[in-house]
Amino acid sequence: MDTDDTIAAISTPMGNGGIGIVRLSGSRAIEIADTVFRSSKKKRLSQSPSHRILFGHIIDDQSEETIDEVLVSVMKAPNTYTRDDVVEINCHGGAIPLRRILDLLLKKGARLADPGEFTQRAFLNGRIDLAQAEAVMDVIHSLTVQSQKVAMEQLKGGLSGKIDTIRNSLIELTAFVEAHIDFPEEDITPPSLMEMNAMAQNIHQPLKELIESARYGLILREGLKTAIIGRPNVGKSSLLNALLQHDRAIVTDVPGTTRDVIEEYLNIQGLPLKIMDTAGIRAVKNRAEEEGVKRSLRLLDNADLVLLVLDGGKALHKADKELIDRTDSANTIVVINKADLPQKLKPETVSLASVKISAKKETGLDTLENRIAEMALQGRSQLSTDIVTNARHVRALEKAYSSMESFLEGVERKESPEFLSVELRDALDAIGDILGITTPEDILNHIFSNFCIGK
């Protein structure tokens, strides 16, 4: 429990609210926020007077991607809720921008706040008077109970088993490395680089999978962003309608959004697909060729899944070819529509995997859905329950993962075991945080039960 570092959290209820706030508090709050915020007037938050609101964007400086349009309030100590410097980032609601902004801040050096920690700091810094102290503790207590409950639920099933397995492998590896530090004179063979490497891979790989599952889990909850693209009149709209009808998909009004950006969701074998730019798909037909292609290309960048629709009744057009070239085979399915008409398009001229359907006659839709599910699950056999969803767990796994990377690098450099152990212990601490367990005894237990130690 460090009371000096800078903490961050989403401070509005999760869900698809119209607006969301990510809050930062601590001595580095302004500095950290400055690393991700670009003011429209090119002003730095550190130069802004206190209690001002600035307009601008949150940018991921690695990918140069704009995450959201935001209003940022800068409040300098001591006249703030916590009496530390506080920055609040107001963004468009919805879990995704909130989570991405929070993730970015954590990457830049903030620590994810514990439940009730802002209130706790407010109290510790003398902001809240004594009479309110009980209330503060109630808040911390109830938030803790609540978040523990949520975390426990999220850890149920296969997930906690997986994390436990990782932890056990880590303890085994640490014990393996440690035994030769504390017992150099015992009759035990030191681990070879190969052995250490192999054992580490058994930790590294599952960690990676869990972290990926977290990213994937987010996609799953928010819907796989799906672009239906193609030249005008190839049947994009009829494909959408056919799929909607076929699955009796729920068409939702997302609260807080306006009518013209209504998003439509398809439910394909349990996978939510969020159809991008439904307005564009349903726009008046017979538009200019060029405009259709432009629209398609615009969608490509942000899509998780692309359905590229071609007209089977016509030979491959130059514009079709251009679209095929611009798509990524890993997330694109070519849908050759109008199978009910005499076929002029030769499937072999399409370099990507394709599915033949007729939107009009509703044929080939099952095959298409299977293909979509296959691609979306990325080789996962089914929607498993072991998906990490808790942000704190994800952070911990990422920490453990990066420690394992350092460990493997250290093994490569032939570092002495006491240095390698530093990385393993960091990884163990991170995993221990998820399960709420501390470690040194476990390592010793493992050493004593696996190596015959003792003169």
Add this chain to the structure above:
Amino acid sequence: MKKNSSFDIIVIGAGHAGCEAALAAARMGFSTAIFTMNLDTIGQMSCNPAIGGLAKSHIVREIDALGGEMAKVTDKAGIQFKVLNKSKGPAVWATRVQADRALYRKYMREALEAQAGLEIRAENIEELLIDAQRIQGVRTTEHVYSARAVVIATGTFLNGLIHIGLENYPAGRVDEPPSINLPKSLARIGFKIGRLKTGTPPRIARDSIDFSVMEKQEGDMPPPPLSMFTHEITNPQYPCYITYTNGLTHKIIEENLTHSPLYSGVITGIGPRYCPSIEDKIVKFKDKARHQIFLEPEGIESDEYYANGISTSLPRDVQIRMVNSIQGLEHAVINKPGYAIEYDFVYPTQLKPTLETKMIEGLYLAGQINGTSGYEEAAAQGLAAGVNAALKLKKAPPLILARHEAYTAVLIDDLITKGTSEPYRMFTSRAEYRLLLRQDNADLRLMEKGYHLGLINRTQYNSFSRRRTDIQKELARLRSTRVKPAAVNSVLKRLKCSPVREAVLLEQLLKRPELNYGHVAELSPPESRLSDDVIRQVEIQTKYEGYIRRQAEQAEKFQKIEEKIIPQHFDYTTINGLSREIVEKLNEVRPLNLGQAGRIPGVTPAAISLLMVAVAKQKRM
């Protein structure tokens, strides 16, 4: 001469804990008496004749830096010195010393006898005298002595019970009677007492051993001393020998397990897992074809070897057959059989971080009575108890070290916070900040404190201060001096390293694995010649700077939580939201600060959050 019957501080027991406690108390200016049942066993090494090894030599160095005696006596009694783990980094180098048992006793006794203000008494303690939850003195078989503080350091003597085969008899060590009435006195006060077990291997007659078929292990030359105050080791040096058990040995043991008190249910005390008996090794590690035996010389004049690795409580005749089945020991004669010993210990969570008992003011416990094992662990506690008893009488703040400062602190904090269920031994893996707690920097970590306690004298301190300044100056010079590529590259070329293009800091050069301080000094010599100690320290601190800094940063964070003090009589029951188990644990340990509270098994981070607010609230009231 009339016998004194009133002391400031009384120490019960003259083993490794007792000696350090008594010396520290007397050196800090208090009239002190040390009580032993037998003047001939002062400083007795009751287990193997060796001091140091991993984490243990680290502790001995700490004792040394705090003005204790163990390192100095070991150097005088040492007959083999060896640095272990040389192939690894300096944080886990450790010196192990084979010591002459008789010489160790002799030099420790001389140190006690030479100490002004310290009286040695050979009397049995029968009872602790207590009034109003405060220690008043002790009653021996002959007299009553008053004292303002008492340190109990009785080792395995409390209700000691020796087992050889299925026979057992009360004893503190072999041929020494146990203490029967003192444990009764402790129990009457209300201390929670548990039972532990440890064991020793047989001692073998030297001229009955065939060393020619064994592996010989020599020490380092010249022998590296343990104490920073020792200049040279003058004793003749002796080798150890290594041999192994075999299938026949294992068969003999297996066939006789029913005669082992360990496997027939006679022994109930819990033994250490890191020092199992040979019976345990064979039962628990069936797949292992052989177990190592380390034959350690008992001393220069001694005709005995200590067969480390086959600690046993099998009957004597089985021990003989077992030993004779081992290569090189076919004709070995057992002088003294191995034995297991069970003894009482006081659950250490009943102690404060000063090793004073929570229940009785002025009563301190140190060593095996607290559930530890090992001479070094005992000595460190003895020193801490002696110092803190003296500080208490001075009404000065106590000496409580932090976990990132010393293994001694890790030891005491573990004991009083987590307790122990088996004999507790120190391992480097118990320390979170292992890379900071090196045996090479014990002086830098602790000698300043030793000086302020009055345990390090002015001359010693001045020499330390100069060393410390030299190190800092040289590190600063390395960080600010650049050398031109031409000069550097001639050295790098000679070492077959990749050349540099631009001027480079000396520090950067020294960080290269291929280069040592000698190369750097060749390129740019320091103003005046530096001592080997200084050079070694500069090298270590530069080469491992990255890791050291990382741990130092973690330690700094750690320290901030340690500084959040919990008021002494804090009422945990008033905190809404703490579970009853957690309140009970907090009440049992009564942690000094939030950091310690967080280390109590079962106390959750959420509980610490609540505690933090509750403590802040009380402070503002």
